[in-house]
Amino acid sequence: MKKIYALSILLAGMLPAFAQTDTTQALGEVVVTGQYAPQPLRSSVYKVRTINAEYIRMRGATDIVGVLNSELGIRFATDNTLGESDTRILGLGGARVKILIDGVPLADRDATKQSLTQIDINTIEKIEIVEGPMSVIYGTDALAGVINIITRKAVKGRDNLSISVRVQEESIADTYSPFSGNGIHNENITINWNNAHWKASAYVTRNNFGGYTDTAAFPAKVFKPKDQWMGGVGLGYRFRQFNAWYRVDYLNEELFAASPMNLNTGLSFRQYYITNRYTHQLQTDWTISPKWKLNTAASLQDYKRNTESYTKNYVTGQQVRNDNPANIAAGYWDITKFQTFFFRAAGVWEASPKISVQPGFDIKYDKTSGQRVSGTPSITDYSFFLSSEIKPVSWVNIRPGVRFSKNAVYDAPPVIPSINTKFRLSKTLDLRASYARGFRAPILRELYFNFFDANHSIQGNPDLKAETSNSYMLSISCNTFSVGGVRITSSLSGFYNDYRDFIDLYGFRDANNNEIFSYFNRDRYRTIGGIFDNTITWRNLTANVGVSYIGYYNKFQEDKSLAGERSRFAWSPEVNANVLYAFPQLKGSVGLYYKFTGKIPVYNLNADDEIVLSERDAFHWADLTLSKDLFKYFRLQAGVRNLFDVTRLNSTQGGSSGAHSGGAVTNYAYGRSYFAGIVFQWNKSTK
Template sequence: MKNKYSNCFLLLKLLMWISISTIQAQQTVNGTIEGTVLLTDGAPGAFATIRVNGIKKGIAADRNGHFILSNLKPGNHELQVSMIGYESVRQTIEVTHDKPSQFTTHLKASNTQLNEVVVTGQYEPQSLKKSVYNVRVIDSERIRLRAAVNVMGVLNNELGFRFSNDLTLGTTDVQLMGMSGRNVKILLDGLPMVDRGDTRESLNQIDINSIERIEIVEGPMSVSYGSDALAGVINIITKKPGTEQLGVSARIQEETANKEYNLLTNQGLHIQNVGVTWQKKGWNGSAGVTNNTFGGWQGQSPGRAKDWLPKDQLFGHGKVGYHTETVNIYYRLDALKEDLLSQGTENVNTHQARDQKYITYRYVHQMQGDWKLSERLQLNGQASYTDYQRRTQTTILNLTTGQRTLSLGEGEQDLSKFASQTYRATASYKISSSISLQPGIDINLDAASGARILGSPTINDYAVFVSSTLNPTSRISIRPGLRFVKNSVYDAPPAIPSLNTKFALTSNLDLRLAYARGFRSPALRELYFNFFDASHSIRGNPTLKAENSNSFNGSLAWQVSTKFKSTLGFFYNDFNNLISYGIDPSDPRISMNINIDKFKTTGFTLENVVGWKDIQATVGFSYIGRYNNLLATPDTVTYAGGRLTSFMWSPEVNTNLTYTLKKIDTKFSIFYKYSGKKPSYLATANADGQVSATLTEIAPFHWADFTITKTITKYLTLTTGVKNLFNITRLANTSPDTGSAHSSSGPAPVSYGRSYFMGLSFQWYKQ
């Protein structure tokens, strides 16, 4: 019995010894890395991301750049340190179990964005170099350096972009590569924005403070994005949560309107913004509010009237989402209230003035989700609902008594409503390492109503599309695509095809060639929207035909290193039944939407991106031609100047230059663009129906902005400078009108002149 208990006691001691040894072994087998991330000037790399390659382990540095990685197996581990605006660093470090391994690295500021990751039109996020599309990216740093108050202030010095202003309505339209805004698709996080008229008002109805970057794809994207994408796509991508647990940001900026300014009052431009982000255990949320107040600009207008209308914009957004390693889903609301005030001049006889107020409400709801089922299969779903309303409120003000009464004239009390629903789903499936497939469905439901809308029309567009990426070799990418459309009003072609290709001619030289067929059915605003007031006479045209196009484009990109890239691009677009403004045959005083039989644009661009030491520069040139549609009937047209020219050409030159003075942590930036003269032919007809052509031109002009950005403390940044250095306000125009039904006759308005600004930005993050 004694031996029995003795043996049990020995067995118990053996088990205890094994357990203790195992625990001690587990405690000593793992090691630790203690490190510090610094910038080249010795400042801490606050909130830099540190990852251990090969294992799912990472951490963010604290505000002092310090971090600790624990529970690492002994041996060599490769660390990757990254931080927005700085070049990533990879370094191998040995981990032992007896003492913590020490690690210190310095991050260099990134001088180029040549390896920017893009998402527009891609199966999954990928670098610019790998994309089959020629994509331009305007990142958050460039937006910050521009000190822009709206998207137009960011795009106005980009190649191929031209803006036209309607001073009566206070709206701005955009042209891209010679094509009007109605052929440019504006996306917010990949979902379409809704506009009341043919002008792309939505570009300046997006909170600039919520934008992370802007991606621009030139050329038709009809297969992927459908109607309105004949000229290209502008995808405005909002900010997403980073590694921070809690973040607070704020911005104020004061700007003059030429020489007019009063602090925080109705003269000049005033911006206030505050935002907050939060995330924990996969959940994340953000919210922000921005108020933009523009007091207008008197200019050459008499009395109470102003050349540039006062505008007050109140933006708000909220977002809530949840993500894991395989699922990411979120809901976002963007809201806008915009007030435009047009003050009339005083009638000296009645001492009364007619004032018009344009009130806009826009609510954009969107739900998006990604689900990674496996390494091969990924699903994406998007849904959005836009409620857009614009009210015209006209009053008569008695300047003697101060009493206001409502005006009962035609179109002076009006409410127009536009509702749009978008449902989109795609699946990305990797059949093999060289073949990927992406089928999808796209549903767009549009409705409109109001006193200026003929009836309560709707247009529904249902589409199924499929595209594939084929990589027969490591140097060749081929992406064919087809879109099948069922439109509730118009007969679409049996299939809309596209073909994009990319050839890596050498390790530094890439050739992209593409063809696409375009189809765009007329929008509700073009068919049924009638707009009559004291300055506008526009009638919708329910008999419009759908637009069709054939487009060819390509580019040759030469990237020597991460410091230099040169891209030569070229394009040719041939349109049938392009929708534009013309004269109502029944009343020459009224403009209406008509189909132009033929319209073409062609040209080339050359863009060079250079990063050298503390200098980052972009230098570009473009030469764009627009087809003279009068040549469609040359026998019936007379031209005093001789033979009509097939294409009317216009050059552009732009330069973006930033110099960083690291000793005082300050950036100096100059943004310059030369826009050449814009020629066109004006057609007029006599009583016998004989058409004659007159050459008209809008004068060329130079535009330049200069900014200084200075980091004051870890959380505060000061930005100041001058916009419109050459003090451009109006351009000489030999045409009796500026070529748009929304434009007044005479000189073409560009800006309210040279302005001076100063702003403060605040950012605080808790990891």
């Protein structure tokens, strides 16, 4: 039975999506996030959403944002000045979303998740998303949900050498230059080798984005040029019931920002944001006995971001460094460093077929320094967690859990409880219900970081308290049933999140009447909503179709003198349809990825201290991709992104709502673009 189950895991990872359906329906797609051991998706007590290798490949994306942007309940907002993305799940984003790579949390210097665009898409096998708090297992930040990025692993027990080469070119709106400059340019080479005991891998990737503008004067660009180099190596060993794996990933990224050239003087202010990031991981898993298993994970992350500023004279061609004391004090010339050490150990004890217990502990140490940071602050967090799975009868699974934390800087909640339940009501019907207490620690940037330039006026607040939340989720899943040859899997979910000491950004006036933004604890914030998701398969067609409706809390509701009769929640809908059709005889496939994002509502105070509902326009987004296997080793890919040619979105803003300068228009995207690429894949058995 174990051999059959292992074979199903292998096949599920290797077969394309249209051929994978039968396998996953028979034995269940395997998930690992939050689990005691890999298990079929249907057996998980958590509601886990998976994005498999074929879906990732068909998207033709150059980063993870390009894979997730058509998923229900997930939204992105980009800071065009800093090139960072804010990731939102079920109405919450920033530091409330936990990003993991192979189960290890990734360090981000800010509440936004720049790490999502700093992971090589070519190394990813699968993405798993768990919605709702996972604080008991993963600690701080896991309030809104967890995105676990799972990298490719060697095939167990097979001697094999593989080489993959990818080259992809993409236009930006109506601009394009081959391999550099205007457009997006992606090249990757990956090598994997493994035998019965050892496995090794190495990769190098270049991502180049030439930037784009359709309004700004030369040489400024609304979407900033960015150049990335990524590389990494890994080495693994397995012997009997013991596995160990080490990998190190390196990123060098340069983002270029410039002000418009002054036509009278010929001068332009230019800034370079240069990031160097090392991520080390060492993981082990050991089956000590049939009843005991032990997993450990250690990570050291070193993140350094340089800010270099110059004045360019386009008349003389000279470029002068802006590194005098006044400019250094203003942050125009700066090196900011972030270091994170993380260690986790978790054991699993199968006390009986009906009871399993998972004890564990983790340690996290964060440190930062830089011109914009007050001193050299650090935060250390110690946690112990305990959970269990109780199966009193075959159709019931109850998973209670608790986490105890001690933090060196802030008063962490002493106890974080959760309980997740799953009831198999019939052969095709499952019910999941959960309650979780969540918490989020203030991050170093919110506590100590000061950032002042032409677009930002942000000041840290060292007196912040940790956020806490009470979250409830209920879902019912109807597993595959057939109607006239059409197979359908449906899921209906509802959630409610209630947050205390919610950390938010507020503006105030200093002694010189300058508007400055800082972080403060707000008494309360809430989100509520539902998701209806369906997977439909018919012959060679697979479609995911769904709708979500999410309510955002009116933060002035607690002050009745201000809120008056205004609604407690402002609502925003989403609709998506991701369709993949395969042509087996042609060895090709076509994919259409569509999402409608409704108006994004926020209650704000305007200049007259009146509450107004600010909204950003609704919009439609769609991507079309084509894939064709050619000869034995090659695959061609092409497609169109942003079919509806989305560029700017109008916003009704009744008052200041953020730390960035802006107006009534948001530069969301650069319009319709086209891409084409080729992938070379060579495999050889070395035995």
